[in-house]
Amino acid sequence: VDNRVGVLVMSYGTPESLEGVEAYYTHIRRGHPPTAEQLEDLTSRYRSIVGGVFPLRENTNRQVKALQATLNELSGEGRFVCYQGLKHSSPFIEDGVAAMAADGIKEAVGIVLTPQYSSMSVGGYIKRAQEEAEKQGVAMTFVRHYHLHPELIDALAKRVSAGLDRFGEQRDEALVLFSAHSLPEKILELNDPYPEELLETSRAIAAAAKVGKWQFTWQSAGQTGQPWLGPDILETIDTLGREGARSLLVAPVGFVSDHLEVLYDIDLEARRFAEERGIRLERIAMLNDDPQYMRAMADSVLAALTGDK
Numbered sequence: 283v284d285n286r287v288g289v290l291v292m293s294y295g296t297p298e299s300l301e302g303v304e305a306y307y308t309h310i311r312r313g314h315p316p317t318a319e320q321l322e323d324l325t326s327r328y329r330s331i332v333g334g335v336f337p338l339r340e341n342t343n344r345q346v347k348a349l350q351a352t353l354n355e356l357s358g359e360g361r362f363v364c365y366q367g368l369k370h371s372s373p374f375i376e377d378g379v380a381a382m383a384a385d386g387i388k389e390a391v392g393i394v395l396t397p398q399y400s401s402m403s404v405g406g407y408i409k410r411a412q413e414e415a416e417k418q419g420v421a422m423t424f425v426r427h428y429h430l431h432p433e434l435i436d437a438l439a440k441r442v443s444a445g446l447d448r449f450g451e452q453r454d455e456a457l458v459l460f461s462a463h464s465l466p467e468k469i470l471e472l473n474d475p476y477p478e479e480l481l482e483t484s485r486a487i488a489a490a491a492k493v494g495k496w497q498f499t500w501q502s503a504g505q506t507g508q509p510w511l512g513p514d515i516l517e518t519i520d521t522l523g524r525e526g527a528r529s530l531l532v533a534p535v536g537f538v539s540d541h542l543e544v545l546y547d548i549d550l551e552a553r554r555f556a557e558e559r560g561i562r563l564e565r566i567a568m569l570n571d572d573p574q575y576m577r578a579m580a581d582s583v584l585a586a587l588t589g590d591k
């Protein structure tokens with residue numbers, strides 16, 4: 283019997299080339315093309331990031347491969363087959379589900395490359411995958427979150443400790459700023475678990491790394507004319523600067539990869555903003571295909587499969 287299990291590994295997606303930025307941006311804006319000015323602004327952000335124009339694509343590829351290897355180490359070679367499904371670029375979530383079905387996979391688990399659940403992020407990924415799975419006749423279950431998995435917390439705590447070490451004699455004065463992508467404030471009316479799950483992750487890391495001073499802040503809010511969750515990281519840095527902070531370590535706990543929202547929003551924009559206020563800003567290394575992160579996800583996939591969530 284064919285007992286192979288498909289794993290749909292879902293991630294945000296990034297353009298394939300500079301020519302692809304417009305289509306990508308239009309997809310994020312639910313079919314509304316950006317103005318020439320908005321397009322130029324985004325394109326120039328991609329051009330300016332260190333580490334390549336679209337590092338997210340290569341990082342996602344590596345994460346999918348590493349997760350498959352980890353799952354098969356735990357469960358026997360060939361048991362799990364991982365497929366990629368991206369939210370805003372090709373291969374789209376639907377393409378990933380269709381690819382599984384074409385390979386004859388009947389049972390699958392979906393997981394998103396972000397640890398915390400929100401109806402607007404993970405909930406959206408799951409909805410699209412579920413709809414396509416029903417069409418394709420694939421029975422799917424989902425990992426909704428893994429934001430407190432001990433391997434994830436330990437991997438992040440080690441990165442926070444290593445990040446704080448970079449401050450040398452100022453280590454004890456440094457404040458850790460946990461951050462995540464903001465969402466429109468209207469999620470609060472839906473009792474969305476996102477803000478609380480992010481705080482839970484932050485608290486667990488702070489306890490494990492014995493962090494004295496920390497705060498949570500939002501980052502990368504969109505400009506939609508609607509209010510987004512705040513305070514934004516720039517506002518937080520400004521306030522902390524006025525209060526005398528001189529050493530900040532940013533730990534983006536809602537992201538797991540080196541990509542635009544980290545390499546531009548933190549490393550270029552927030553760092554420059556902090557430096558203008560006499561503050562030294564450092565950032566923890568992202569997880570990417572860290573083996574502990576892979577174990578956290580593999581474990582969560584196995585638990586979802588056995589219904590042990």
Ligand code: FEC
Pocket residue numbers: 293294295296297307310311324336337338395396402403404463464465466503504505506536537540541542543
């Ligand atoms: O490196 C890359 O190429 C992609 C980086 C990237 C990641 C990412 C993750 C999240 N987003 C989330 C929510 C929103 C909402 C809007 C929105 C808009 C953008 C734009 C770009 C972009 N996001 Fe993103 N996001 C990344 C990139 N995001 C580019 C459009 C221009 C801009 O605002 O900068 C607003 C859409 C709207 O108008 O309605 C909402 C959330 C995450 C983290 C969870 C996840 O990974 O899925 C939540 C990476």
